[in-house]
Amino acid sequence: MSIFANKSEKIFIYLFFAIGLFIPLFLEGNTFYINKFSTIIILAIFVMSLDYLVGRTGLITLGHAMFYGLGGYIFTILAPEYEAVNFWVYTFYVMLISGFIALIVGLIVLRTSGIYMIMITLALAQMTFYFFADSIEYGGQDGLFIYIKPETSIFGLSFLDLDNETHFYYLCLLSLFNCFVFFKIIMNSSFGRVIDALKENPDRATALGYNIFHFRLIAYVLASSLAAYAGYLFALQFGFVNPSMMSWDVSATALVMALLGGLGSIYGAIIGSFVYEGLHYFIEHLTEYWMFFMGALIIVLVLTLKYGMAGFLNNLSGGKRS
Amino acid sequence: MSQTILEAENLCKFWGGLKALNELNIEFKDKQLHSIVGPNGAGKSTLLNTLCGAYPATSGVILYHGKPITHLKGYEFCRTGIGRSFQKTNIFHNATCLENCCIAAQQRIGGSFNLFRKRSTNRKIAEIARSALEQVGLGARADTKATEVSYGEQRQLEIAMVLATAPKVLLLDEPMAGMGHEESQTIISLLKELKKQYCIVLVEHDMDAVFELSDLMTVMVDGQHLITDTVDNIRNNPLVQDAYLGNDDEVF
Numbered sequence: 001m002s003i004f005a006n007k008s009e010k011i012f013i014y015l016f017f018a019i020g021l022f023i024p025l026f027l028e029g030n031t032f033y034i035n036k037f038s039t040i041i042i043l044a045i046f047v048m049s050l051d052y053l054v055g056r057t058g059l060i061t062l063g064h065a066m067f068y069g070l071g072g073y074i075f076t077i078l079a080p081e082y083e084a085v086n087f088w089v090y091t092f093y094v095m096l097i098s099g100f101i102a103l104i105v106g107l108i109v110l111r112t113s114g115i116y117m118i119m120i121t122l123a124l125a126q127m128t129f130y131f132f133a134d135s136i137e138y139g140g141q142d143g144l145f146i147y148i149k150p151e152t153s154i155f156g157l158s159f160l161d162l163d164n165e166t167h168f169y170y171l172c173l174l175s176l177f178n179c180f181v182f183f184k185i186i187m188n189s190s191f192g193r194v195i196d197a198l199k200e201n202p203d204r205a206t207a208l209g210y211n212i213f214h215f216r217l218i219a220y221v222l223a224s225s226l227a228a229y230a231g232y233l234f235a236l237q238f239g240f241v242n243p244s245m246m247s248w249d250v251s252a253t254a255l256v257m258a259l260l261g262g263l264g265s266i267y268g269a270i271i272g273s274f275v276y277e278g279l280h281y282f283i284e285h286l287t288e289y290w291m292f293f294m295g296a297l298i299i300v301l302v303l304t305l306k307y308g309m310a311g312f313l314n315n316l317s318g319g320k321r322s
Numbered sequence: 323m324s325q326t327i328l329e330a331e332n333l334c335k336f337w338g339g340l341k342a343l344n345e346l347n348i349e350f351k352d353k354q355l356h357s358i359v360g361p362n363g364a365g366k367s368t369l370l371n372t373l374c375g376a377y378p379a380t381s382g383v384i385l386y387h388g389k390p391i392t393h394l395k396g397y398e399f400c401r402t403g404i405g406r407s408f409q410k411t412n413i414f415h416n417a418t419c420l421e422n423c424c425i426a427a428q429q430r431i432g433g434s435f436n437l438f439r440k441r442s443t444n445r446k447i448a449e450i451a452r453s454a455l456e457q458v459g460l461g462a463r464a465d466t467k468a469t470e471v472s473y474g475e476q477r478q479l480e481i482a483m484v485l486a487t488a489p490k491v492l493l494l495d496e497p498m499a500g501m502g503h504e505e506s507q508t509i510i511s512l513l514k515e516l517k518k519q520y521c522i523v524l525v526e527h528d529m530d531a532v533f534e535l536s537d538l539m540t541v542m543v544d545g546q547h548l549i550t551d552t553v554d555n556i557r558n559n560p561l562v563q564d565a566y567l568g569n570d571d572e573v574f
Contacts, residue, residue, distance in 0.1 A: 190433045193441045197414055197425045204412045207376065208487055209400030209429040218435070 003184040008313040009267050013180070016270060020173050024166045031165045038165070038237055040277045041172040045179050046230035047257045048269035052183050053223040054255065055264025056192075058199035059216060060114070062251050063121030066105075066128045067224040069246025070098050071231025073132065076144045076241050087150040087162065091229065098228030099221050106220040110213060122248055133243040143242025146235060162236060172233060176270070179226060183266050186222070195219060260301060262308025271309040324352045326388075327521045328373065328404070328491050333382035335365075335372050335545075342368040344545040346382070350491065355517040357524040357532045360542035361566065366525045367409065369542070370493045373523070374406040375399030386491075400429070405489030407480045409496045409525075413468050419479050420464040423451030426486035454486035455479075458512055474505035481512070492522045498531055506531060533557070541565060 004010040020041075027033050050064045074094050079085045109120050132138050149162040152171075160167045186192055198205040198212045205212050235241045244250075253276070261272025279297060283290040305312045329349035335342045342365045350356050358366045371377045373384060375396040384392045386402055394402065414422050424441070427450040428434055442448075455461050458478040463471050468479060477497055484492060497513070498506045510531055516522060517535070526532050532539065539556045541548040543565045549556065556562055 186437045188440050188442075190428060190436045190439055190441045190444065193421075193425055193428060194434050196417070200414050200416060201412065203376075204408070204414070205425070206397045207374065207400060207406060207408075207412075208426050208483070209397050210434065211395070211397045215434070218437075222437075 003181070003188060005265075006314055006317070008317040009265070009310070011317065012267055012271070012313060017173070017177060024169055029166070034165045034169050035237070036281075038169045038172045039234075040273055041169075041176050042230050042233045042237065043254075043257070043277065044270045044273040045172075045176050045233070046227050047254045047261070047273050048176075048179055048183065048266060049223040049226040049230065050251075050254050051258040051261070051263065051266060051269040051272075053219065054258060055262075056187065056199060056266075057195055057216060057219040057223075058202075059110070059220065060118055061109070061121040062118050062248060062255070063109075063123075063125030064224070064227055064254060065246045065248065065250035066121075066125035067098055067102060067227040068231035068234070068250060069128070069132070069241070069243065070101060071228030072235030072241035072245055073138065073144070074098060074228065075232050075235055076146055077138070079146075079150070082148060084148050084151045087152040087160075088154060090150055091232065094232045095225040095229055099225035102221045102224030103217070105224075106217045110216050110220060122251075125246060125248060125251065129243050129246050129248070132246070139242070141243060143240055145240045147239075149236055149239070168237060172237075175229070175233065180266065180270075182226075187266070191215070191218070256298060260298065260308055262305075262310030262312075265308065265310035268308050268310035271313075275309060324354060326350065327352050327386065328523075329385045330369075330373065331383045331385065333369075333372060333384065334380045335368050335377055336380045341545050343372060343379075346542075346545070346547050348540060348547060348550065350521050350523055351538075352490075352521045353518060354537040355513065355522040355524055355535050356538045356540065357526060357536040358540050358542060359526075359529070359532060360548070363544075364542040365545040366542055367495060368545070370406060370495050370523065370525055374404050374493050376406075400487055400489075403488070403490035404493065405484035405487045405491065406493035407484050407495060407497060409499055411473070411476045411480055413476060413479055413483065415469045416467070418465050418467055419455060419460055419471065419475075419482075420448070420451050422468055422479060423454045423482050423486040424448060426483040427451045427454070430486075430488050450488075451486055454482045457485055457515075458482040459508065474501055474508065477501065477505070477509065478512070481509075481516075485516075490521060492516065492520050494522060494524050494526075496526055497524070498526055498528045510535060 023037065024034055046068050053059050053061060071094050074097050075090055078093060079090060105124060109117055112120055133141050138144060152158055152160040152162060160171055162168050194210055194215050198210065198215055202212050231245060257272035257276045258269055260275055261268030279294060283293050287293060326349045330346055333343055333346040358369060360366055368377065372379050375394060379392055383390050391402055414425060424447050427447045431447050433439060433444065452464060455464055458481050460475060460478050460482055463475060468476065481497060498509050506528060513522065513535055533553050536553050538550060539553055540550040541556065541562050548565060549559060549561060
């Protein structure tokens with residue numbers, strides 16, 4: 001059994017990463033587009049973590065951007081201002097600390113479900129947003145700057161220079177790939193079996209002897225720390241963090257992307273992010289009223305494609321829905 | 323005499339002012355099929371739901387092998403050995419029949435917190451699941467999706483899932499609900515086999531089935547225990563006839 005759920009997923013993933021690997025060669029140092037792709041890939045990691053939470057675990061949150069923002073802030077606050085730190089070490093710190101925060105937050109929010117969980121995650125995210133927006137120490141609305149990017153050596157060997165756009169692009173692509181593989185592995189695992197069960201029928205899962213709270217908590221912590229990792233990459237790319245990263249519309253937009261891609265399909269998160277950002281880019285150039293047309297288009301897409309883009313691709317390849 | 327496995331002492335479950343279970347005393351013995359009957363609203367389902375931990379009891383004690391388990395959380399009841407099936411088919415529709423039973427079996431075998439081990443590599447779980455399916459006669463349906471099997475088979479699957487949790491006590495809530503005559507016969511012969519191994523508590527509206535299967539019967543009225551006796555004695559008991567056909571117009 002392969003890790004792929006169906007044929008269209010396999011084809012998409014192979015194609016996407018093959019094209020992804022070679023695209024910088026065609027762009028020949030056009031840093032604008034390379035940066036653009038990096039940004040969308042980072043976004044895709046964030047959307048993927050949300051897709052896992054909403055689509056696989058059935059936990060609907062409107063506060064996921066909180067961890068996205070925290071990922072950036074944790075790094076910026078922890079790292080010394082004028083010294084290059086190690087990227088991998090700080091990846092570990094960022095994910096560990098955000099995971100710990102997610103554990104505490106999860107203990108609170110996972111006591112609720114449905115609309116109540118949406119409201120309470122939103123409330124917590126907005127609290128965090130205003131905490132950073134009003135703080136003097138952390139730069140308020142302007143946020144904080146990252147003056148020196150981390151170095152990426154492992155045992156003294158360094159392959160990536162984060163100041164180089166192409167290098168950074170490959171780091172993002174590798175991260176997205178790892179993220180995808182990670183989610184596929186945990187979905188196919190024994191843990192994933194329980195997650196599938198409690199998403200479909202939490203009462204029955206409880207009757208079978210599972211403490212569903214523990215499983216939800218683990219899923220929440222995993223998804224949140226990966227969201228923080230995405231936020232950390234975002235901060236590194238742009239060299240600053242500010243509170244707008246964790247504003248509620250970031251969560252909502254990510255939710256739209258996940259929906260567009262096909263909720264719970266994981267690889268749909270990649271499609272959703274690229275389609276959304278692609279549409280955004282093109283429509284923005286055509287008209288002033290891009291938001292209006294974008295909204296209309298999304299409504300049409302969501303209504304016509306029941307299982308999102310991933311479901312559409314699956315139908316095209318003649319596969320059964322899984 | 324077989325041994326008492328599960329008992330309730332002065333068990334109460336109130337919904338606001340409604341006394342769904344009122345000072346109920348009852349005991350269930352091993353390798354017996356003990357059915358609970360009574361008019362609609364007598365509290366039969368509430369009793370099952372309280373015994374399996376789905377509803378916390380308002381007061382009273384539930385004893386399992388003589389030890390109180392009333393304080394346990396809902397999910398812990400299953401782990402102690404109390405398995406329950408649902409009145410409304412409550413299965414994982416998107417999964418295959420085998421997978422449904424695997425979910426049930428995995429709880430007992432463990433490894434549920436293992437993020438990286440492929441679920442399909444655990445042979446032991448698959449074995450338990452398969453034998454549970456075979457026990458209820460669904461062996462041939464292992465790889466069929468649960469939505470795609472017939473209604474009667476879904477009810478069988480429902481029982482297979484409970485069996486896969488390796489229970490000592492089976493709480494069965496109307497396993498024959500909505501079934502045709504032939505499908506009911508399948509379940510009846512299944513239950514005849516199962517009662518040789520398990521303590522079964524059966525709530526069922528199909529009185530023919532109840533009379534055929536039961537070793538002991540309990541009649542409940544208005545959340546209270548009316549009488550517990552053998553099938554023949556219950557049949558001829560005037561109190562029971564009164565409860566069913568008497569002053570209330572409640573007829574089965």
